[in-house]
Amino acid sequence: MITKMNKPDFYISSQSQLDDAVTLIRQANRIAIDTEFTRRVTYYPVLSLVQIALQDDAKKQKSFIVDCVCDLDLTELFAIISNSRIEKIFHSSRQDLQIFHYNSNAMPGAIIDTQIMANFCGFGFNAGYSSLVKKIFGRDISKKQQNSDWQRRPLSKKQIEYAIVDVVFLEEIYERFLALMEKNGRHQWYCEEVKIFMEKALLPQQENLLKNFAFKGLNSRQIAQIRNLVFWRENQAKKTNVPRKHFLSDEAIGQIVRFAFVGKNLVSKLSQEALFEIEKILASEEKFSGETGRFFMNEMQRKYFQEAKKLIADVAAKENFSAQFLLTSSDLTKIICEKSFFDETITGWRKEVFGKELKEIIFN
Template identity: 30%
Template sequence: MSEFTTITTTDALAVFCEEAKAQPYVTIDTEFLRERTFYSRLCLIQMALPPSSTGKETGGPAVLVDPLAPDLSLEPLYDLFRHEGTVKVFHAARQDLEIFFHDAGIFPSPLFDTQIAAMVCGFGEQVGYETLVRKIAKDSLDKSSRFTDWSQRPLSKAQQEYAIADVTHLRAIYEYLRAQLDKTGRGPWVSEEIAVLVDPETYITRPADAWQRVRTRTNSPRFLAVVRKLAEFREEYAQSRNVPRSRVFKDDALVELASTRPQTEADLGKSRLLMREGRRPEIAQGILAAVKAGLEDPDPPRLPKETHNPPGNAALGELLRVLLKAKAEQTGVAPKLIATTSELDSIAQGDRNVPALHGWRAEVFGQDALRLAGGEIALSAEGGAIRVVELV
């Protein structure tokens, strides 16, 4: 196990963060709980500095920061996040960034995400940290503490070992991937993806849009209007009280309520799926008000009618899938990072406003996708390889 220090005071955190500012990068990870709250509760922060900071081959200082300690402010960490001279390295950073954004309205800058970089460097789709530790750091991880309660104190030795390993191995992973990106010139590709991670819109959940995440089997505008109002009430209630959506009522209960359209609390009592907490007075009144608002909504949502692809579009979609597979194999980039199945179908139907046709994706795939759609190129199979053939 790597050596580490536990930080429980603001002064100690400030000292470490000042040391980090003198380094080219710092690796960071968090542990949190979300089962009982709407927003994740930050329980632990792990950080490690590169070997150059001490001259030790085993690496630089590593720390566990306890954000639950009563005398600790995270402002020194946020000051480090603002320091442009030190790269903040995470693996699969989205959930970590969501915590910092909601807690302090801040994103680490500059940011590097090793999961994104690994996909660009040929390690497959959504590659896990454990895989990178094994393939790059040539080590293994004990994941037995992954789902433990990180809010309990004191942390066990196993928890501490698990947590610190998430940042000490990350140093070797970052240095390897950074070198690969410098060698291939694909650093800007990663930067494009990270720009999405540090966009506030990625983490803002608007109650008025919450209904779009609810799966329904009916597209009746009036039914959808009630679903929209119920989902909006649930989202506002859950956010304001920091409780999970499911603690208010679950999706299946929401759909049932939109179908039965209760008018009184007695009607709510007939629901098969509404749990006891959903019958509490403030929630019950919110449900009834939402149902009423949905029934009276003058502008109910209308989903677009399903359209059948014109002849030839389905065939073009299949050709685009073949082209994507060939381009992914040629570049070593995960196919889903280049284009999704829905994007391929959209291109086949004439949509040109899809991510696969812009930025680095256009260079890798999009330009040839448009040429294929325009009849300028064809695809030829030679042995096990797919080759692009110029037609004009």
């Protein structure tokens, strides 16, 4: 069993050290990897560290911390992320993959995610890394350094310990989960889930930008204004590289639309060009005629919802999955209210496991 390590075997802060490390990493068939980054005052994450662990030819673990704050050319390291020959084990990989994709403009390849694997292995819905380490190895991992300043140098001893422990258990977790999934005939299901995850992780999900907005009580023109302001804000945040809510908060967007004018506090904060764009959106006669993503069930639909929830709970208990992993309440509500979403939501292994029974309830 892997023991908790207090420091990496290699702390890389020069180009020659990185070049040597990349040569060694390229020889591996599989690596465990994680990142630390900062995103407090920028739209795009600022990469601070890349942590890597691998087994050498003697089956001994080697661990690396790459200090990305140093003046390093990371091109060859990024090439490893997109190399489909070398498997990369992450835990909860979405933000890590987005960081690598943003910095390299290349698609990550051969990605393994132990959080997704845990969903198929009876560890609950989207279990955290520290939770898995505690349950599997009986080891406690402190999360106190998670939100520390990763751009400050020198890093503290506790920061380095926190960073490297995030990768040293990953490969053994992966091996245990892989054996369990193969034993239970779940590995193909996992492969399907990862494919869906990868398709969504790196593609902009425009509708997700609207999830914090309530459209109840707004007319179709106001809904169109909110949507257009949100999408305009996103483009401006990317262009200026500031967090979207620093540029213009959700609350400010809501107030602008509800009262149809820009308050004095925003007039002093925004540029004349930005104010002009906001006024142009407010003056538009465009009306939104599509789905807002907010669904409200009638009495019969609520009955179907309860029947379907019982079905999902029964299937989850049988498969030792979280019911939320099988089908979230929001997705269930969506397909009950708008049946055309059924076939795009219930696909692959989910369709195989409970699709027929769920369809009988919803299309009753």
